[in-house]
Every structure is written in C-alpha cells, then in structure tokens.
Amino acid sequence: MIITNPFDSDLNGDKLREECGIFGIWGAEGTAAAMVALGLHALQHRGQEAAGITSWDGTMFHTHRAMGHVAGNFDRDDVIRALPGDAACGHVRYSTTGETALRNVQPLFAELYSGGFAVSHNGNISNAAKLRNELVRRGSIFQSTSDTETIIHLVAMSSYRTLLDRFIDALKQLEGAYSLVCMTPEGMLICRDPLGIRPLVMGRLGESYIFASETVALDVCGAEFIRHIDPGELVIVSDKGLRSIRPFAEVPPRPCVFEHVYFSRPDSIVDGSSVYSVRKAIGAQLAIEDPVEADIVIPVPDSGVPAAIGYAQQSGIPFELGIIRSHYVGRTFIQPGDKVRHLGVKLKHNANRALIKGKRIILIDDSIVRGTTSVKIVQMMRDAGATEVHMRIASPPTRHSCYYGVDTPERAKLLAAQMTVQEMARHIDADSLAFVSVDGMYKALGESGRKESCPQYCDACFTGDYPTRLTDQEDVAPADQLSLLAERVPA
Amino acid sequence: MIITNPFDSDLNGDKLREECGIFGIWGAEGTAAAMVALGLHALQHRGQEAAGITSWDGTMFHTHRAMGHVAGNFDRDDVIRALPGDAACGHVRYSTTGETALRNVQPLFAELYSGGFAVSHNGNISNAAKLRNELVRRGSIFQSTSDTETIIHLVAMSSYRTLLDRFIDALKQLEGAYSLVCMTPEGMLICRDPLGIRPLVMGRLGESYIFASETVALDVCGAEFIRHIDPGELVIVSDKGLRSIRPFAEVPPRPCVFEHVYFSRPDSIVDGSSVYSVRKAIGAQLAIEDPVEADIVIPVPDSGVPAAIGYAQQSGIPFELGIIRSHYVGRTFIQPGDKVRHLGVKLKHNANRALIKGKRIILIDDSIVRGTTSVKIVQMMRDAGATEVHMRIASPPTRHSCYYGVDTPERAKLLAAQMTVQEMARHIDADSLAFVSVDGMYKALGESGRKESCPQYCDACFTGDYPTRLTDQEDVAPADQLSLLAERVPA
C-alpha cells in the first residue's frame, strides 16, 4: 500500500503537522455515523494517517477504524450501515505519541463498569508516560501506546462513585493539551483543556448537537455554528439536553497561534477570526515590514496563496501563478527506482516557465521548518529564468518543538534554531528573505502586539515560552519490575 | 472470503469440535516461530478458525495473528521473519467463548508491571464471567471477550509480590479446564489444571524444550517425546533450566475421554495409549458387542477408518472403501445459488456405486451428534444399491453438553438426548444401529470398566457426570452500574 501523505514530498514536505481532528454528534436520528464521516472528511487536513468512527445505537457501540483517508474508507455504504445509531464520534489522526498501528487509531473504546466509553482526543498529554507507569503498577493493562488511553484507565481506576466525578478526577491529573469528545450510553462529554490550546467548536443541525475541531466540519454538514467551547469548559449532552460546567480553576487562555498561520483551513473561523483574512493580513503586514521591488508575487501553493494575495494587494505588484500544482496531490507519487529518485524531479509542482522567465519575483510561503523545500523551490524559480528571487514568510522563524499535539522535528533540525535570517537566506540561495515579526503576527490577529507578561496565544514554537510543565521531557527513574524468578513467597 | 472449515458440511459436519491446540518452545536458537508454525500445522485439526504466534527475541515480543489456517498464514517467510527469537508460543482455535474476532485470537498478550506476558490456553474457564465482572468493577479494562483474558487480569491485579506467586494466585481462582503455555521475558510457565481435563505433552529437540497439546506436534518437528505434563503440574522453563512444582492439592485426574474417541489424531499417543490402537480396539469391541451378518465393512471417512479396520479384523468381513472422499476437503465448496443448494449434492464424498450395489453393508462412524449426516449417508448407501445398511458407532450415545473447551450443540439438539437407540435407528433409516457401551469403551482403553465411584476419565458428554462446579451456568445477579447522570459528588 502506498502511503498517501500529501505532506511528505515536494513543496509541502517541510511543514509542521497538526495531529488530530475530532468530531461528535448527538441526536442525529440514524445518520450519526454518516455525518461524522462528512465532518472528518472536512477535517482530513488535520490527520491523514488513519481515521475511526464509533457509534452508539441505544444498545450497542459499533466501531470501525482504518489506516488511510476518510474517503475510500468511510464513504462506503457497508461501513456506514455497520455504524448505526443517533450518536457517534470520530477522529482523524497523524500520530504524535504511539506507533502507527490500528490499535492506536481513535476513537479508543473501553467497557468500563459504567458501560461503554469512547474517546476522541486532539492534543497531547505531556505527563502521559508518568501516569501510565503508575497505572500499570496498579494492575492496568494497556491496549495501545497512545497517550489518550491513559485518560480511560484513570477513569476506570478512579475511586469516585459517579462516572462524571471519575472523569473530572481523571482530567485533573492531566497536563498538556486536550480537546475531547467522549461518548457513553447516557450522553457525550465534551471538554477543552484549561488553556484551550487546541480548538473545539459547537454547532447545531436540527435537533442534534455537533462538536468539531473546526467550523468547516459544520459547514460540510449544513450545520449552524453556535460558539466555541471555552478553555476549561466541560459540556454534557444527553437526551435531557445540554449543560456546561467549569471543573477547573480559571487561567488566562493560550490557544495555539499556528492554527491561524497554517493548520486550520482558510475557510474556518477560529476563535472569532476568519483564517483567510488573518493570512491576507499577515501578507499585507509582510509587505509593510519588508517591502522589495519586483515584477510579480508568486504564492507557494496552496498554503501561501492568501498571504500572497494580501502582499500583492498591499504592494500593488501583480499576483500570478508561477508554480503549477498537479491536480492529483492527494496521492503521493513515490519515485520508483534509485536512478530516478535522485534526479530531483518535481512531481507535484512545476514552474510556469513562460511566466517566470526574466522576471524579479517575490515568493510567499507560510513557514520554514527544515528549509529543505525552500532550497528546492528557489532553485526551481532560478532554473525557470527568474532574475531575482525574494522570499517572504508569513510567520516568525520556527525555533522550538511543540509538545501539545503538533508534529515538529527535534530542535536540531529546525533551520531557524541553527541560523540567523541572513544565514538562512544564503542557505536557500534567495536574494532576500524576511519573516513577519511576532508583533506583526499579533497585529494581523487584531491585537496591538504580544503581551509579554501574559501572551494571548501559545506561540512556544516561535518563542520557546511553554504554557505548561513538560513532565515527560524530564528524566524518569526506571521502575523496579516484578521478577518471575524472584524468591517465591509461599501461597 | 470463503470460510474453509472442513467440519461444516457433508459427512463431517455433525461432529463435536475440539476448540484449541497450543504449542510453546524455549531455547530454539532463532527458529522458535518456525517450529511453532510446524507444530500448529500438525495441530490444525484442533482449531481451524484462527491461529497466532508470539515470539520473544530477548528484547521485544512479536505477535502475528490471522483468521484461517496455519498454512497460508504462517508458512510465509515474511511472517516468520517478523517473529524473531529463541522462544515462542502459539495457538490454533475454534471459538468457545468470545466472538470470533482477531482480538480474541491467541496468544493473548499484555504488558504487565513484570514485563510482557503471552498466554496460549486450551480449555474453558467455567467461572470466567463471574471473575470478569468483579475485575471490571475494580478497574480492569478488557480487550477481548475471551475467557482467557480473565487469567491475565487476575495476574495483573494480584497483590502478591513475584510474578510466579501472582500467577499461582490467579490459577487458584479458576474453575474448569486449562492447559496453559505462558511466555515471559524470563521464561515459560506451563500448566495443566488439577483434573488434567485437556492434554499437554513435553518434548525435547536439541537444547530446546517443546510443549504441545499432542505428540504429533513433536513428530512434525522431529522432536523427542519426553512425557505428559501431569494434572495439576506447573513447569517453569528458563535459560537456567526446567523445574516443576505442584501448587494445587492433589485430586484424582479426569482426562477427557473424547480425545481418544475423536479429537486427537490417530498417530498421537495420548496418556500412554496409541489413539489408532484404541480406536481399532473400540471397533473390535463393537464387533463383539453388536455383531451382524453382512458382505462388507465400510468406514465413514476419515475418522471412522481405524474402528472399521478393527471391526473387519474381528468379524472377518472384508474392509472396503465404499465412500470416496474428494482430495480437496481442506476447502469447503459453498454450493452456489439457491437452486443448487437444495439438490442434496455430495461434494466431499461420493458412493463407490460399483462396489456397493447389491451388498449388505456395515457402516462404521465414530459418533452421532445431531444425526443430520447419518441420515444423509445411509440414504447415499441405499441410493447406490445397498440391500441392507447396519450402522455401528465407535462411542456411546452423546447425551450432554461439554463446558470444558469442546463445542457442543445445546442438549436439545443432541439426537441421543431426545431418542432411544431404536428411535435413532428409525430416524436415520438404518436396518440396525448400535453404539459401543460405556464399559466397552473403557475396556478398549485398557481398563476393566468404568469405576463408578471414581471414574478414570471425564465422560460427562456421555454420562452427565461433570467433574467440576459450573459457576457461569448458574444465575448471575446483574451488576449495579455507575451512572453518568447520577448526582455529582463535588470533587
């Protein structure tokens, strides 16, 4: 089977990757799984490696998980028919913790003493390893290597009496980022961590409630967007209706700024702002902060397009398609044969030579991670006859790893952690290179700038300012294990 | 996918089914998984639905499970290469408890606090449901619906300090039949329940120890047969050698008599007797107890052949192949199309018309369960021109269900539970019908007869005399479950 991750080659190969998208619906009158499938398809950009749906038909839970895309797996009538019921939750994933195996694909499900319990989780628990070690010592047997399973065992092992108390007991032991949709026979539990690091929205379609990572998942179902789930909020939906509680002490929220810069779809509304508008505004900000004389503005497709339009409108330099993207990007073409592999061929993108030849160009991209594709794309422009290549990046330099559910390379591989901007310009062979400033990015988000004392967003990947403790990054003492051959105590 | 169970149609469709075969090897110098594959192939008659192998390479455990036969799944180089190590255990199964899904296929594996723990189990725990309910209440999360998983959670939750004590603590809570091969990083734990209901033998090949359900699994590996594991014995094998302990109070053993009558292969030695010889002796006993004048003795292939040879030699009536079995019985041919399905066609067996026409025949079969195929086979003989059909059965009438790892229909479907022998003869349209007597069967096994006060075998399927309590057959009070919506106790 060919792995079809659109991110692992060509111009998009050098991006940070969001790791999960989640979706839940309650009260859908028989169409729950089909609606989840639609929603997950709209969230596919948040995780292309695997997907899963669990439904509840009033008597039984039904689960289907598959490696690969939602389309091709969850658009088959036989699959959807095997997921009956009015309630369902689902998940798309790119692995963070946990090897990529079917048993790690969410929703995770367990038969607890309270009945079935399904969990869809976006984020990353930064003390999961420590919690797991303690649970195994107490007799828990883990089915997966996913950090999410820790949450379920904490619920199962809690000494509280009601399920809701057990759930809150579990949440309070967690550290890190989590947006959760949990399904039980009696209702759904929807929750966002106290800092609100990962997004979560609520919508309504007829009598049913929908919860999803982004508003585009509501759009695809024809649902109405109601509001965001607040940081630290826990919503309980059942046939008796919806209620909201706040089990945590309140802290200033720190939602992830990279959702605006790259992860979320441009047609989503995240925390009240149009992603497309924010990206255009960052492009315009770049034109103000780092202007340059040139003939045409060219986006690196597709994620650089809104910022390029913003840059072109602000600067008055024409916007043109200088890089043509193949229609078939959903499928990665693995270059066959060693001889061919090293030709440096351009499979997904091709220079529009007739346009570029003899021109001074401004290239707009959203970020630089390892810098590998920036090198290739500048080269592609020069090969096509560009006389000057100026690169403008619609985010600040990415200098730190993320521990909250985003796949980042280790720090040593982040170009901006190793070089100054001038060194980077030389490295990628650009005539000039500029990043939007941190304050410029905050301005595009409608702020006057970053509040240093109490930043409005989690921007740790740019600043290194992590909003939580990172327990599992600290040293863990090895556990003393039981031995088979140790002296036997007579029974 | 076509299900290829050789037992579900034609003449073999009406048999009791053994549910599992197990195999383990320690010290095999890199060939462990390959040897397990060979051994499981030789035990294939004990379970055709699924198979699995877990290996231990000194650092990691590796598991592969598959629905279907050993051949076609575990004879592939890529599969065996992915199961490296000097130690491995395996399992073939026909489901007893637990729906047939891959997660129920053994060996079951868990990461305990003591490290990895793999289990292959033949038998059935007759109080598994009760134990499971209690474990879930305490916070255990089950991965399968198999009774075997209960054993692992009992070990994980035990409050003893060493793994060996935890294992014995778990065993002492079990009721029913179990032959077990468990693998840990430090060694193997091999054990047979106190009554020794299911078989288990030990062999040696070079430096390695082998444990298997039947001696044929030793033969196929070229291993030397050492001895049977005793009822109630627990063997521990590690790189330090082999030691044996007896953790249970001793009771008189009751091994399953049906292993001799039908389950085990004729070339196996079970509890010191050649299965082939015992079956011939039962056939000879039938000729003594229930003689009849006839022209030829015909076995119902293949399981009736040894008894038919015994009957023919004792009676002096010629042994002939009156029913020809297709060479391709490994694959069930599902009769396509409704019109064809009801023609009563004979796909696996065909009458040898030229031989049978005008003859008085004695048909020898090993057992009658529902009686459905006996009806067909007598009809097949009459259609081919037999003038008289006398049926002789090489076991007593099967009148009771088994709860120790054998798939029996509910009692109401056992022909002998509903009818007298004379009524059965009329039902299957035989000119005469006779079963070997219970004492005759014990005589063929070398006893002078059944000791009523303390029977030498478990013969509950013939006599209804069960050697253990049957807890899960008694009424279980419904558990009180936790509620999500119950009044919340403030945290």
Added chain:
Amino acid sequence: MIITNPFDSDLNGDKLREECGIFGIWGAEGTAAAMVALGLHALQHRGQEAAGITSWDGTMFHTHRAMGHVAGNFDRDDVIRALPGDAACGHVRYSTTGETALRNVQPLFAELYSGGFAVSHNGNISNAAKLRNELVRRGSIFQSTSDTETIIHLVAMSSYRTLLDRFIDALKQLEGAYSLVCMTPEGMLICRDPLGIRPLVMGRLGESYIFASETVALDVCGAEFIRHIDPGELVIVSDKGLRSIRPFAEVPPRPCVFEHVYFSRPDSIVDGSSVYSVRKAIGAQLAIEDPVEADIVIPVPDSGVPAAIGYAQQSGIPFELGIIRSHYVGRTFIQPGDKVRHLGVKLKHNANRALIKGKRIILIDDSIVRGTTSVKIVQMMRDAGATEVHMRIASPPTRHSCYYGVDTPERAKLLAAQMTVQEMARHIDADSLAFVSVDGMYKALGESGRKESCPQYCDACFTGDYPTRLTDQEDVAPADQLSLLAERVPA
C-alpha cells in the same frame, strides 16, 4: 474499491474529459519504465481511469496495466523492476470506446509476424466499427473492444512486405484523430494524424528521445523540449537515429482548441503558446467583451484561476479566493447513505463566507457543459451572502459532441444546445452570464479571428464544424453471420 475520479462530483463534475495521454521513450539506458511512469503521472489529468506501461529490454516485452491512478500503481519498485529495458511506452486513459476493462487498457500489445508490437493511442478512430467488422470477416480475432486494436489488426493483415509499409497501409485506412506511439523490437513509430487533432511533442534527455502528449511530461523528467510532431508526420526512432517521413497528402491542420481552453495543464506549451497566458488572455478578453461592476473576482477552482487573474488585472477588480477547495481532491468522497446523499453537501469546495458576505461577485469558470454544477455554485455564493452573482465563462457555449477522443455527453444534455444564453442565466440563477465569443477566443490565441473558410483549429464542440467524415455515426448494415446449423458442405 472506491472510484477516485476527481471529475465526478462537485464543481469539477461538469466538464468535458480528455480521454488519453501517451508517452514513449527510446534509449533510456535502463530507466525507461521509470521515466514513463513520471511522464504519465504528469499527464494524469488526461485520463484517470487506468494506466499501462510496456517496456522492451532487447529480448522481451514486459507489460503492466492497472485500473486507477499512476501513483499507487506505477510508483512501486517491484512494478518498475518488472519493466526492464531502455525503451518503453505508456498510456493513461479515460475510456472513449470500449468498456472499461483491463484488456482495454493500453498499451495494447500483439505478437505480429514481425515480432512484438505495442501501441499507445490518443484520439478516436471514427470508422473503427466498420473496419473491425471487415477484419473479423477475414478471420481476425479481437482481444478488446477498443478502437485502437483495429490499427494492430490492419497491420497484421496488410499484404505489404515490410512492417513500415504495413503500418502506413493501416494508417491510410483510418479516419479520425490519432496521436500514436508504437514500439517494436527495432524502434519506435510515432505519428500524428493529418489534421493534428490531438497534440504530440518530442523532447530529448541525454541520449534518449521522448514523445508525449504535453510538455509538462518532459518537464517532470528534466527533459528538453525540442518541437511538436507535425500533423501528418511519422517519426521513426531506432538505435540508428531518428528520421521523419510524411506518408499523407498535406491538408491544413486543425488542432483541438479545447486543449488550450481546458484540457492541457496551464504550465504546458501547446502548439507554441503558453496555456496559462492564453487562459489569462481569454479572461482579459471577457473583461473587455462583457464588463460588469462588482466588488471581487472569484475563480471556480482550479481551472478558472488563470482566466480570473486575467479578468481581475484587466478590470482592476480585486482577485480573491471565495471558494476554498479541499486539499484532498484526488479522492472522491462518495456520500454514504441515502439520507445524507440528498443534503446537497459540499465536499470538495466550501464558500469563504467571511469574504463573500455582502459582496457583488464575478465568478469565472472555463466552460459550462450540463450546467449542473453552475447551478450549485451560484447557490453556494448566494447562501454565503453574495448580493450579486455575475458569471463569466472563458470559452464559447459548448453545443456539439466530440468524436475525436473527448468524452462529451450526448447533445441533448449540453445546456447550450438547449437554451439561449439568457435562458441559461435564469437556469443557473445568475444576475448575468456571458461567454467569450468564438472570435474572442481566437484573438486570445493570437489570431485576428476565426477564418471561416479554413478554420485554424478544430472547434467542432462550439461550432459543429467537424473536420472529418464520421463514418461510424452513419447507419451500418447488419453483417450476415455464419451459422453452425446451416447445411453442411461435405469436407
């Protein structure tokens, strides 16, 4: 298996489809098949249903064909390794004539008396049925239902002596459109029909010659573009070099104009013009011919983008992304379940609501075929809050079917064949609708207008002016067939 045709739903569902792309390479020193795979991947937009490659290793021909995309089938090392040799040809197809079965997938191959003969064909033979009928009467046995096979049998049955003469003899009997790459043990035969209806270009990479439908297939290999194959030209490439002959009487060429309007990739150079530039010029021409006052210009992605940029630059109205296309268009999501199927959900495209709300918009699309998606897209814009929707189409109204290798609906389903432009505007609920004029299209192509006496292009889909006879569209008298039961003539 889910069919993954990006054209069969959403906004791209209502397009004409090019039916084939071809590629051949001679002299590639062991990398021939890998280069063909790359080339076909770049030509994937010309045929998504199936692909095939045939290679010649100096001794044997090797063929692999597969339903589905090039990626996922021809990027596997095992597949490419099984296609050794210095020469290879390939094909991507969307079926024209011939049911979609693997035996219809090209290259077609036959063992002729002269040795192996492989054919990749783009186009359609408009008298194939008549030729086939005659060949079968003479004893030919066809393997496929493809019109292309007719060419091979004509070669096999020809009474000329050399293969080249037989090939020319075959070509002269053909009517319609054909660009051909044929491979024999001694060399390649490359040919374009006298009118040059379908494109064909020649490139060079090191010592090897490459032939392909479009220049993008040369770009992806890093090959140099040399020139177009001329209409009516036959090129012979062998280890002795390249020679070109003109076996046909010369006629004025009529290349397909729709290659510029929609089929070819924007980064291709077709017949000397940049496709991107032509499309921008058509957009500018539309702004001149049919101006309208509005706030933003929005392309229907992706094919409408160049014309929209041209329109925006000419009119001074800002270009904006008002419709967001999912990243995952390569895989069609089949809407599961009847209930969901009729919701009118938008799976591949979503309105950028925050942008559109309250705006007067100009939508730019490349063509209208059935009009089904135009209805949906105008509705989508109105639902998102557009106050006026003006639609501008970058081609003239499509009023006639194509018989030269393009999949068109029957005439009755072409919207422009049934309605005036005003009726169409009402039908799709646009505030205004305009198409570029035929002469406007010719102007964008650098002409002063269409020469009515001798048109420069085949524009039959717009004008109904077909450049060849359409034999198979005329009535064919039923053949008299041989009968088995006819009176037998003594042998």
Added chain:
Amino acid sequence: MIITNPFDSDLNGDKLREECGIFGIWGAEGTAAAMVALGLHALQHRGQEAAGITSWDGTMFHTHRAMGHVAGNFDRDDVIRALPGDAACGHVRYSTTGETALRNVQPLFAELYSGGFAVSHNGNISNAAKLRNELVRRGSIFQSTSDTETIIHLVAMSSYRTLLDRFIDALKQLEGAYSLVCMTPEGMLICRDPLGIRPLVMGRLGESYIFASETVALDVCGAEFIRHIDPGELVIVSDKGLRSIRPFAEVPPRPCVFEHVYFSRPDSIVDGSSVYSVRKAIGAQLAIEDPVEADIVIPVPDSGVPAAIGYAQQSGIPFELGIIRSHYVGRTFIQPGDKVRHLGVKLKHNANRALIKGKRIILIDDSIVRGTTSVKIVQMMRDAGATEVHMRIASPPTRHSCYYGVDTPERAKLLAAQMTVQEMARHIDADSLAFVSVDGMYKALGESGRKESCPQYCDACFTGDYPTRLTDQEDVAPADQLSLLAERVPA
C-alpha cells in the same frame, strides 16, 4: 498468495499430473454455471492451478477465470450470478503448454464472424507450434500461449462456409490428443480425437445434456450417466436436440491406460470399468506376481489404498493404516525459513509408530516417477521401527514422457529410465521392490494381455510406443520475420 498444489510436496509430490478436466452443460434452465462449478469441483484432481467458466444466456457470453481452486472462486454467489444462462462450459487446468497466466486459463473465448465461440480442451495438440507459426504469418494475433488457441484461429481462418465445416476443417489439421467442449450461440460441439486418448462422457439431468471428463462429475450433479463419447465422435447439441457425426476415418482406439492406474478418481467408471475395482485387481495381481512374507500391508495414502486392499485380500496379510495423512492436505504448508526447510519434516504424513515398530511391512504405491518420495517414505518406515520394508508398485515402470496432456518430467529424470528394478530397490533402500507387469496390468483391465500388434491402450509412458506423430518434437526451421527497417516499398 500461497500456491496450494497438493502435489508439490511430501508423498504425493512425485506423481504424473493430469492436466485438465472439462465440463459442459446445455439446457440447464438458469443453473448452468452452478452445475459447471459443481462438476469442476468433482474434477479438481485433474487440474488445481486454475479454473474457468463461460456461460451463454441467449444474448451474451459471460466468462470468469481464476487462478487457484474451484472452491473459493466458483462457489461464490456473486460469481455464479454473473454467469447467467442455460448453457455453460468450464475447465480446470494444470498447465501443459503455455505459461501459467490468466489469459491461458480456459475456456478460451473469441468473437468469430459466426458469433462467440468458447473452447474447453483436455489433451495436447502435438503439432500446435507448427500450426501457430503459419497462422501468425497469415495475420492471426494470438492472445495466449496455449496450444488450444490454435484451434480457434484455424476455425476463424478456415475458408469453408458454415461454422461446422470450419470446425471439422480445423480438427483435421490437428495431431495429438483432444477432448473438446465448444460452446456457440446455437449449440455445443463436443468431440474426442480419433484415438480417444483422453476420456469424455455424456450424462443427462432432466432436460439438459452434460459432458464431462469423468463420471464423478455427473454424480456430483445428480445426473444420469448415459455413455462415453466414442473416439473420433463429434456430437452437436442444440435446442433442436442432439446429433452425432463421425468426421474422421476410423482407427483402432488407444485410450490412456494411466487414467485407470492413477489419474481418474476411484469412484469413476472409465471406459466401462470401475477404477476402484481395476486398482484392487492390480493389487491382487501384484500379490500373485510378487509375493513376500510380511506382517502388515500399508498403503501410501491416498492413491495406494485400493491396490493395498486388493493385495491384502489376495495375500491374507492384514491391511493397516501405517501412514497417517493430515486432514488439511488441500493447503500446502510451505516450510518457512531456510533452517527449517532442510529438516526433512513430514508435514502431510506421519508414521503410525505404535503400529509399525518391529513389523515386516509391505508398502503399496501406485507409481514411481522420480523416486524422490519413495526414498523418503521407506526412510520414514525404518525410522518408525519397521524391520523389513517391501515395496510393491501398482503400475509398470514409467520410462517415457507423455506428449498428450500429462505433465511428465523429461526422460532423464524418470528413475525407471535410468535404473534397473534392482538398482531402484537399492536406491530407495527397500528390502525388495516389484512392479506389476505390463501384461498383469492389462489382465487387471479384463484383457488377456497386451496385443503387441495393436495395443488396446496408449501405454507410451511404460512402453515408448506413441500412437501419433510428434511434429513439434522435431526440429522447426526458424521463420523469416518482417523487418521494420527493411527498405520501404513506396505505398
């Protein structure tokens, strides 16, 4: 995919292989394909590599072919439903000529000028290569490498007027062995070569006629056996009924004697004799010709069983199962891993040690080809403790290759072509070895002996007396081929 040929390992690995079984039915009222599937399943022993069925529904032909067994491929409702109609023919094959590829799997089908034409062929055309060469020169394009396709092209290219005449014209050019079932829209053509080398029988089921290689295929359908098709007979079945013609000059028939000795199933009636009875008679003849003192008679399962029963009854020495065959022979277990592969393990058969130990045994097998398995089986008996091993073979020494549709090794690999019987005995390490005499074999068939002047059977594999010319074994001059680059003659 694991190849599941039961003949390629263990005790059955060293046999001659019949290469085809054929089956046809006309007038089956909608169940034709299902009946063919049943019949092919009963003929599975005649070809395990591939199977195919073609049906005719009054309007269209439908074909399904598959590598592998009938069960698992042709017992699926979807497959049978896709083969509608009242008439169908089918084929199981083990390849003779023609690589093993799906396009070689029969029935072969062609659209001739007379309409569709499907062919199922058992046998081998011994001048096929010569005929093919000539046909290609005349313009025929072959789809397969099968000798059977030659027949179809001869029909297509024939200059006679009716299909029947064309068919007879084709047959008259053939040399070798052929039993044919051909299906056309108007009826079936069933034919056996003038010598009747391969078998063919006719049966009746209700209103339908059935034609098959063996009577067991009639039994499985519940059909009545009518008669054998005569050597040189051509039967035409249509809705108008059945007629028989004799297009060839009559010659004395020479049916294959090996059908009795090994190929046919014991429950078949071949040319008027019960195969089981003939094999028992050969066993008895062996006991008369080559008696020996011993304790038990043991068959090599399964094909040696009837002869062993005959030998035991004639000699009075008890018949016993000394070799136990696994129940799962339908699936070959490929021994995984090199280390294991060379252990000489016995996967399909195991010695019944408890029986054999200390005994003098007579082993009965049906034939010795290469002798490789005889070596293993004698060794297996000695390992199990046999004190003497006497081998008796129920056929004469196999000394010559077959060219009539049986897969034989080249002569140099036939043990009996290289050694005397005494040398063979030493080679396989038997205490004594004897084969039945040629005359003894003829006696068991009811003859007084072989008529040397005019033998009653084809026994070329024993005697080297081939009943036809062997054209393709003679030298064929290389054809002069057409060249592409030859000087071109102006068109």
